[in-house]
Amino acid sequence: MGLGLEGSPYEPTVSVIIPAMNAEATIGDLLESLMRVDYARDKLEIIVVDGGSTDGTEKIVKMYPVKLIVERRRGINVARNTGVKNSRGEIILFTDADCVVTEDWIKVMVRNFEDPEVGCVGGTVVRYRDDFLSRYADSSVMPVLRRFKKREVLENVKLFLRYPAGCNMALRRKVIEEAGGFDENILYGFDEDELVERACRMGYKMVLDPNSVIKHQHRSSLRTLLKQTFNYGRGGALLLRRRGIKESIPRWIMATLTLFLAWLAACVALAFLASTVNVLFLVPLLSITVLPLVILTAFYFVKALKSGEYVIAFTYPLIDFLRLFVFCTGGLYGVITAH
Numbered sequence: 001m002g003l004g005l006e007g008s009p010y011e012p013t014v015s016v017i018i019p020a021m022n023a024e025a026t027i028g029d030l031l032e033s034l035m036r037v038d039y040a041r042d043k044l045e046i047i048v049v050d051g052g053s054t055d056g057t058e059k060i061v062k063m064y065p066v067k068l069i070v071e072r073r074r075g076i077n078v079a080r081n082t083g084v085k086n087s088r089g090e091i092i093l094f095t096d097a098d099c100v101v102t103e104d105w106i107k108v109m110v111r112n113f114e115d116p117e118v119g120c121v122g123g124t125v126v127r128y129r130d131d132f133l134s135r136y137a138d139s140s141v142m143p144v145l146r147r148f149k150k151r152e153v154l155e156n157v158k159l160f161l162r163y164p165a166g167c168n169m170a171l172r173r174k175v176i177e178e179a180g181g182f183d184e185n186i187l188y189g190f191d192e193d194e195l196v197e198r199a200c201r202m203g204y205k206m207v208l209d210p211n212s213v214i215k216h217q218h219r220s221s222l223r224t225l226l227k228q229t230f231n232y233g234r235g236g237a238l239l240l241r242r243r244g245i246k247e248s249i250p251r252w253i254m255a256t257l258t259l260f261l262a263w264l265a266a267c268v269a270l271a272f273l274a275s276t277v278n279v280l281f282l283v284p285l286l287s288i289t290v291l292p293l294v295i296l297t298a299f300y301f302v303k304a305l306k307s308g309e310y311v312i313a314f315t316y317p318l319i320d321f322l323r324l325f326v327f328c329t330g331g332l333y334g335v336i337t338a339h
Contacts, residue, residue, distance in 0.1 A: 010114050013043045015089030019079035021051040023097035026217055030099055031064045039106040049079040077182035077191050096167040098217040108212040109170045119175040119204025120196050122164020123212025124148050137218040148210040156200040157248045166192035168214045175199050189235025193249050229323045233330025260328035293317050
């Protein structure tokens with residue numbers, strides 16, 4: 001740890017907040033890992049905010065020396081705000097019930113706050129299991145969660161995916177309070193990101209630290225992965241509706257949905273022209289549908305040469321395409337239905 005005032009170690013009080021809902025299959029692993037973290041126990045509290053689980057989540061949580069709060073109102077941001085209101089930490093760390101933390105997780109996160117201008121810190125998320133879809137989630141050109149290769153100190157959200165994931169994120173308490181907390185109307189996805197952007201607009205710096213690592217239990221089936229991706233699209237649409245395009249993340253979502261609609265319209269138009277005017281219109285149709293898959297296949301083939309897992313060259317591009325299609329479909333659904 002670094003040094004604080006008058007040469008004393010910088011070791012602020014810390015609260016770890018965990019939203020949970022029907023998490024009996026995973027929350028035990030998380031709490032076990034938190035029992036092993038290297039941080040002064042008198043300066044650490046762990047808070048589980050249960051959203052009204054109907055399984056054995058509460059029973060498992062009560063086996064550990066942590067604070068359990070039952071919050072009947074639904075929504076992950078509701079749980080986060082409830083946790084913050086019932087916490088005492090100067091630094092608030094957030095993770096999810098399907099994660100496992102490393103022993104130095106808290107110390108690595110906290111040392112970034114020695115700079116008083118830093119308001120938010122995000123870390124790297126890697127797979128917990130080593131199954132096929134978990135390896136895909138980490139290796140895709142569109143990673144399911146954030147992975148950072150170098151430490152960065154940013155003044156605002158500019159680049160795609162260069163901001164924290166809610167399962168490995170920390171903020172100063174005063175930043176959360178000054179920003180007015182998490183927006184409880186944003187559901188499904190991007191729920192944490194708009195608070196990060198608000199904090200940056202308030203003048204605080206954001207740190208992305210690859211040395212702060214947690215392991216996440218990624219979705220274990222293609223169906224659940226695509227359902228998660230669809231919901232991310234819905235969350236993006238909600239964020240877009242609530243914040244407009246004046247902020248970076250909603251602008252990216254708007255650009256993605258606009259490009260998707262343009263691509264879809266071009267595909268329909270070319271297919272119609274090929275069937276009614278001239279079959280040669282199939283050439284540009286194939287170009288805008290097949291060529292992206294060919295490029296992705298070439299990219300993953302290079303990675304396969306290093307790993308020896310050649311199946312990824314043909315499967316990963318298809319999963320990428322499906323995820324992008326489902327994300328945009330979820331986004332359009334969210335725009336149309338407004339929920």
